[in-house]
C-alpha cells in the first residue's frame with residue numbers, strides 16, 4: 001500500500017499480519033490458513049490475516065455465552081449508553097475506516113465514508129431504541145387479572161456478512177442486538193477481512209473502558225466453513241446472514257433444521273419502471289447511479305429498466321450518452337464514477353454473463369468488456385454495459401453482481417408491474433412517474449412485490465430509519481429501522497392473577 005494507506009492502517013491498528021479471531025480486545029492465536037487481502041483498486045497486497053480455526057471458534061462462542069449472562073442484566077438504557085460511545089468512536093475514525101473500506105472493497109471513497117456514516121446513524125438509532133423496547137398490555141378476559149407482553153434478549157447473534165458492505169451490515173445488526181441485550185459474533189466476508197479487524201479494534205476499547213465482559217463482541221474471520229459451523233450451532237439462537245441467495249438457502253436450511261431463528265438478507269434483481277409520465281431529469285441520473293454505483297455490486301443495484309414504449313428510443317439514446325460520460329478508475333479518485341469489481345472471480349462472472357446475454361439474444365446498446373492498460377492493472381475494472389433483452393431470459397432472472405443494465409419495453413403499467421415481479425428475487429423496486437394513479441397502483445397490494453418500493457427515487461441505497469430487506473429469494477428478513485429490533489428478541493406473554501380465585505380462560509370449569 002501507499003504511504004498514506006500505511007498510515008491509515010496504523011491508525012486503525014491493522015498490522016501486516018493479523019490474527020483472525022478476537023474476544024473483545026483479546027486477540028486469539030489461531031492455526032488457520034493465512035490469507036492475504038489484495039486491493040482491487042491497484043492489485044496490491046494490503047495485509048495478511050490468519051483465519052480462525054475450530055478451536056478459536058469454540059473459545060469465542062464460550063466467551064459469548066458467559067458474557068450473555070452478565071450483559072442481559074445490564075439495563076437496556078445503559079446498554080444504549082455504551083452503543084452511544086461506540087458511535088462517538090466511529091465518528092473519530094470515520095475518515096480512516098471509510099478509506100480502508102474503499103481501498104479493500106473497491107467502492108468509491110464517498111461510499112466508503114457513507115458506509116461508516118450509516119454505522120454512526122444506526123448507533124444513534126439504537127441509543128433511542130434502548131429506551132423504547134416496548135411491549136403491549138392487553139385486557140384479560142378473567143377478573144382481577146393482568147396481561148402484558150415483554151421482550152427479552154435471545155442470546156448469541158451470529159452475524160455473517162457479505163463483501164460489498166464490509167462494515168455497515170455488521171453495525172446494523174450489532175448496534176440493535178447489543179441494546180436488545182444480545183451478544184454478537186461476527187463472521188465477516190473473507191474477501192474484506194481487514195475492514196472487520198479495524199472495526200473490532202475501534203469498538204474493543206469501549207467495552208473494556210465500561211467494564212463489559214469482552215465476549216459481548218466476538219470476531220471470527222473465516223470462510224464459509226466457519227459460517228456453516230455457526231448456522232448449525234444450537235448455542236447461536238439467531239443467525240443474521242447477508243449474502244447470495246445460494247448462501248442464504250444453505251444457512252436458512254441449517255438453522256431451520258434446528259428450529260433456530262434467522263434473518264436472511266440475500267440477492268436482489270431490482271427494476272425501475274419508467275413511465276411516459278416520468279421526469280427524465282430524475283429518472284436518468286437515478287437509473288445510472290443505481291446501475292453503475294459501487295460497480296453494480298449493491299444488493300439494491302438497478303439491474304432492469306422497464307420503459308414505456310413511447311419514450312423507449314429517446315431514453316435509450318440519453319442513457320447511451322450518459323454512459324459515454326462515465327469515468328472508470330480508482331475509486332479513491334473522487335473524479336471517477338465507477339471503480340473495480342471485488343476480484344478476478346467477479347470479473348469472470350461478468351464475462352460469463354455477457355456470453356449468456358448474447359446466447360439468449362440480447363442486443364448490446366453499450367457492449368461490456370474487461371478493461372486493461374494504465375490504471376487498470378489489478379484486472380478488476382470492467383465497462384458498465386447496457387443490453388436490450390426480454391424479461392424472461394434466464395440470465396435476466398438471475399442476479400449478476402456487476403454493472404450490467406437491461407432495457408425492457410412495456411406498453412401497459414399492469415404489464416410493467418407483472419414483469420417487475422416476475423423474477424425470483426424481491427428486494428428493491430422503483431417507479432418514475434409524476435402521475436399519482438400510476439404511483440399509487442405501483443405501491444398498492446397489486447403493485448410491486450418487493451420489500452422496498454420507491455417513487456421518483458432509484459432502487460439503490462436506503463435510509464437506516466426504515467426496515468431493510470426483501471421478499472421471495474431475497475430471504476424475507478428485515479434489519480435496521482422501524483421495528484426490525486423485534487427479530488433480535490424473544491416475546492414473552494405474562495398473565496398475573498391477583499384475585500383469590502382461579503378462573504380459567506374460555507370459562508372452563510375444573511373443580512376439585
Ligand code: NAD
Pocket residue numbers: 160161162163164165187188189190222223224226227228231242243244245246247248250251264265266267268298299300399401427469470474
Ligand atoms: P456470498 O454468499 O458469497 O458470501 C456472503 C457470506 O456468507 C460470506 O461471509 C461467506 O463466507 C459466507 N458463506 C458463504 N457460504 C456459506 C455457507 N454455506 N454457510 C455459511 N456461510 C456462508 O456473498 P458475497 O459475494 O459476499 O456478497 C454478494 C451477495 O450478497 C449478493 O447476492 C448481494 O445481493 C447480497 N447482499 C444482500 C444484501 C441484502 O441486504 N439483501 C446486502 C448486501 C449483499
